[in-house]
Amino acid sequence: MMEQHTWDIVTGPGITALGLAAARTVESSMPDALIDDPLGAAFVHAVESPIAFPSRWPAEGEPVTDQQALHLHGSRYIGVRSRFYDDVVRDALRGGVRQIVLLAAGLDTRAFRLDWPADVTLYEVDQPQMIDFKEDVLRGEQAQPGCRRIAVGTDLREDWRAALTTAGFTRSVPAAWVAEGLLAYLPADAEERLLRQIHQLSAPGSRIALDRIAQVNRLTSDAAPLDQLSSRSGIEMKSLINTEARQQPAEWLRLNGWTVREEDVTTVAHRYGRDLTDPFTRQSTSPWLDTRLLTAELARP
Numbered sequence: 001m002m003e004q005h006t007w008d009i010v011t012g013p014g015i016t017a018l019g020l021a022a023a024r025t026v027e028s029s030m031p032d033a034l035i036d037d038p039l040g041a042a043f044v045h046a047v048e049s050p051i052a053f054p055s056r057w058p059a060e061g062e063p064v065t066d067q068q069a070l071h072l073h074g075s076r077y078i079g080v081r082s083r084f085y086d087d088v089v090r091d092a093l094r095g096g097v098r099q100i101v102l103l104a105a106g107l108d109t110r111a112f113r114l115d116w117p118a119d120v121t122l123y124e125v126d127q128p129q130m131i132d133f134k135e136d137v138l139r140g141e142q143a144q145p146g147c148r149r150i151a152v153g154t155d156l157r158e159d160w161r162a163a164l165t166t167a168g169f170t171r172s173v174p175a176a177w178v179a180e181g182l183l184a185y186l187p188a189d190a191e192e193r194l195l196r197q198i199h200q201l202s203a204p205g206s207r208i209a210l211d212r213i214a215q216v217n218r219l220t221s222d223a224a225p226l227d228q229l230s231s232r233s234g235i236e237m238k239s240l241i242n243t244e245a246r247q248q249p250a251e252w253l254r255l256n257g258w259t260v261r262e263e264d265v266t267t268v269a270h271r272y273g274r275d276l277t278d279p280f281t282r283q284s285t286s287p288w289l290d291t292r293l294l295t296a297e298l299a300r301p
């Protein structure tokens with residue numbers, strides 16, 4: 001289970017965010033890139049990581065360790081996931097939503113890399129230490145967001161609503177909530193509380209997008225997939241991912257009036273023309289856990 005009493009960017013949950021910045025950097029360098037994240041490399045180069053995350057695709061014939069192969073294959077998957085959420089945000093903007101909340105924003109750089117209408121506010125919520133690290137690097141890069149960007153340091157397992165509303169969030173107008181790579185790290189009760197808190201802050205017309213591990217309820221009795229991911233990736237995913245049994249978020253959202261659509265990541269990948277077969281072994285088994293991507297909208301009256 002996740003412990004966050006001590007924190008730095010290269011251990012615990014911090015390193016998962018760093019790994020994703022590296023994955024987006026690899027993805028951005030590919031000829032078939034689904035996203036372009038020019039700031040990802042700045043985060044990766046800002047620290048000495050115990051894991052040598054690749055930040056580009058290897059040249060033809062260049063030797064690749066098993067750990068690098070895992071991260072490179074993972075970057076193909078993260079490319080799909082990042083693009084999926086980019087499109088969720090673009091779709092919300094087209095639908096007139098003007099406040100976007102990235103829950104557990106990590107080292108995401110949408111504020112800097114997407115095209116934004118003039119009147120959008122983007123809230124980036126994460127642990128205060130993550131925000132501090134990110135702000136330092138962004139300042140060093142003199143990065144300028146394309147929207148009004150407000151970082152909110154808080155713990156999403158607790159009551160974060162006051163922090164968000166104090167930062168300017170308006171509950172009477174629709175919002176788009178993005179929980180990318182978050183639920184897997186939350187205890188079951190914190191996940192349900194988070195959904196309830198989001199619901200309470202959501203005006204009709206609000207949207208939410210999230211991902212979840214489909215087999216989470218089986219991981220408690222079958223640790224093999226997590227063991228394998230931990231040893232191949234070099235990240236102690238076993239101590240980070242929370243495997244407590246939980247209700248499916250789709251069920252909770254439907255019961256509370258949201259219209260939900262859920263797909264597995266392979267289906268979404270095919271829609272983007274991407275085959276997630278392992279590029280090194282040509283096997284179809286994915287090293288990451290079985291991810292499902294969900295979008296939902298709260299009906300207008």
Ligand SMILES: C[S@@+](CC[C@H](N)C(=O)[O-])C[C@H]1O[C@@H](n2cnc3c(N)ncnc32)[C@H](O)[C@@H]1O
Pocket residue numbers: 013014016017020021103104105106107108125126127130154155156157179180181182185
């Ligand atoms: C896997 S990273 C995902 C980051 C980002 N959404 C992305 O896709 O690049 C997980 C993020 O969740 C954040 N996180 C985990 N538990 C949290 C909590 N209880 N409160 C706030 N943030 C949390 C971590 O700090 C980290 O940035």
